[in-house]
Amino acid sequence: MIDEAQHDLAVEYVLGELTGEARREFESWLASDREMQVLVDEISEATASLVHAAPLRPPPASIRTAVVGNVRTVRGAATATAARAPRWPWIIAVLTTAAALALLAERQLGRSPAGENPSATAAAESARAAEAAAAAEKEKRGLTGRLQLAEMQAKVHVEQIAQLGEQLAKLRARDPLGEAIVAPLKPAGSGPANGTVVWNAADQRGLLIVSGLPAPNDGSEYQLWLLDTATEPARAGTVALSPEGDAAFAFRPTRPLDKVTSFAITLEPAGSTGPMSPLPVLSGSGSTAGTP
Amino acid sequence: MSGFHDPEREADALLLSQVAAAEPTALARFYDRFAPTLFSLVSRIIRDAKLAEQVFQETFAQVPRLATTFDPTRSSALAWVVMLFRESALQRARPLPATEPPLPTAGDRRPEDLAILPGEVRGRHAQIRSVLAQFTAEQRQALELSFFSGLSHEQIAERLGTPLDAVKMRIRRGLMRLRESLKEVA
Numbered sequence: 274m275i276d277e278a279q280h281d282l283a284v285e286y287v288l289g290e291l292t293g294e295a296r297r298e299f300e301s302w303l304a305s306d307r308e309m310q311v312l313v314d315e316i317s318e319a320t321a322s323l324v325h326a327a328p329l330r331p332p333p334a335s336i337r338t339a340v341v342g343n344v345r346t347v348r349g350a351a352t353a354t355a356a357r358a359p360r361w362p363w364i365i366a367v368l369t370t371a372a373a374l375a376l377l378a379e380r381q382l383g384r385s386p387a388g389e390n391p392s393a394t395a396a397a398e399s400a401r402a403a404e405a406a407a408a409a410e411k412e413k414r415g416l417t418g419r420l421q422l423a424e425m426q427a428k429v430h431v432e433q434i435a436q437l438g439e440q441l442a443k444l445r446a447r448d449p450l451g452e453a454i455v456a457p458l459k460p461a462g463s464g465p466a467n468g469t470v471v472w473n474a475a476d477q478r479g480l481l482i483v484s485g486l487p488a489p490n491d492g493s494e495y496q497l498w499l500l501d502t503a504t505e506p507a508r509a510g511t512v513a514l515s516p517e518g519d520a521a522f523a524f525r526p527t528r529p530l531d532k533v534t535s536f537a538i539t540l541e542p543a544g545s546t547g548p549m550s551p552l553p554v555l556s557g558s559g560s561t562a563g564t565p
Numbered sequence: 566m567s568g569f570h571d572p573e574r575e576a577d578a579l580l581l582s583q584v585a586a587a588e589p590t591a592l593a594r595f596y597d598r599f600a601p602t603l604f605s606l607v608s609r610i611i612r613d614a615k616l617a618e619q620v621f622q623e624t625f626a627q628v629p630r631l632a633t634t635f636d637p638t639r640s641s642a643l644a645w646v647v648m649l650f651r652e653s654a655l656q657r658a659r660p661l662p663a664t665e666p667p668l669p670t671a672g673d674r675r676p677e678d679l680a681i682l683p684g685e686v687r688g689r690h691a692q693i694r695s696v697l698a699q700f701t702a703e704q705r706q707a708l709e710l711s712f713f714s715g716l717s718h719e720q721i722a723e724r725l726g727t728p729l730d731a732v733k734m735r736i737r738r739g740l741m742r743l744r745e746s747l748k749e750v751a
Binding site: 277280281284285288289290314315316317318319320321322323324325326327328329330331332333336337339340341342419421422425426429430433546 | 638
């Protein structure tokens with residue numbers, strides 16, 4: 274499930290606001306998160322549609338000549354090879370000849386309708402044959418185009434299947450339990466409160482269990498932080514306590530992190546989005562459990 | 566992965582693949598279909614007419630080479646080419662002056678000659694304009710400063726004297742509304 278902060282991150286990525294390390298981190302996350310990939314694609318489409326907000330201005334005709342020469346196209350024929358001569362002129366010839374032969378046979382067998390002008394009938398038949406040939410040509414071009422597109426998509430899909438196969442092999446080789454960091458949380462002073470964080474950097478998600486925390490004062494709340502050695506502490510959610518002072522919840526950070534080794538719970542003003550308070554209520558470090 | 570349910574989108578993807586394959590007339594057809602939209606975009610980002618023409622022409626010359634990197638399963642050809650021209654224009658645009666008056670809203674604009682757009686583009690153009698017309702002036706301004714001026718969320722917040730969270734929300738909701746609108750069509 275993508276939250277608002279992650280959605281904003283995706284928007285900033287599409288708009289080119291993420292740069293340097295932040296961009297690389299996001300792309301690393303993006304490469305392994307299907308849901309985020311879909312969101313980024315959709316945001317890109319929505320962002321690009323803003324092009325229609327620009328006041329319309331036609332480019333000078335000289336630019337067209339400079340970039341495409343004097344090639345003429347039929348307006349609206351985006352996929353038709355309009356300026357090209359038909360690829361299969363023999364179709365027109367065959368159909369026209371067939372129509373002419375049919376007409377000749379009819380006349381020789383005396384089956385021309387009484388009162389009809391034979392030359393007018395022949396012209397009409399030729400016109401119909403030409404129309405049929407043109408329609409066949411158009412359909413053929415459309416089918417050829419769709420085939421080209423399907424081939425292009427198939428090529429992309431084959432590459433994607435290969436990439437997914439590699440990812441799947443890596444995932445199968447993984448030992449999630451062995452990769453997880455387990456960190457016991459201890460109070461800064463004395464007190465009954467304690468907790469445990471289990472964090473899996475590969476999945477960018479974790480689990481917090483705490484007990485014995487006193488209820489926060491009015492206007493305050495407990496917040497969980499992930500301390501990454503490479504960046505600023507990242508907020509991972511609000512700790513909602515039961516009446517007994519316990520809490521257990523799964524979390525995801527608001528941005529990708531790959532060097533998390535410590536965790537902290539701080540008391541912050543309710544709804545705060547500012548930096549982490551310097552005095553944690555509970556904190557602790559951990560290391561990977563290792564492969565059994 | 567974005568779907569391929571829109572015939573217009575399929576046609577555009579095919580056309581771009583033909584440009585990449587250097588098929589005769591493909592680039593000319595691509596130009597006739599997208600140039601008015603893209604030139605309007607570049608002119609909106611770069612206010613200097615001569616420089617806008619130069620950047621548009623230079624970027625267009627890159628399209629056949631870059632089209633080989635287009636992945637039709639990840640984006641539409643329109644989105645791909647719009648983001649290409651936007652990035653190119655933003656790199657060459659002068660910084661937005663701090664004293665520049667606010668951007669015009671839809672109602673401030675003069676009637677436009679839609680005939681410069683190919684027929685198949687006019688429908689989408691009108692649809693997006695219709696969605697944008699439903700936005701508040703503040704939302705439009707945030708979106709346009711972001712898209713056409715390349716300002717970060719923080720810069721927009723500072724420029725408009727608006728809290729950062731409010732700017733993020735306006736942009737997020739605006740793009741979500743546009744996204745829904747595009748899905749309705751597809």
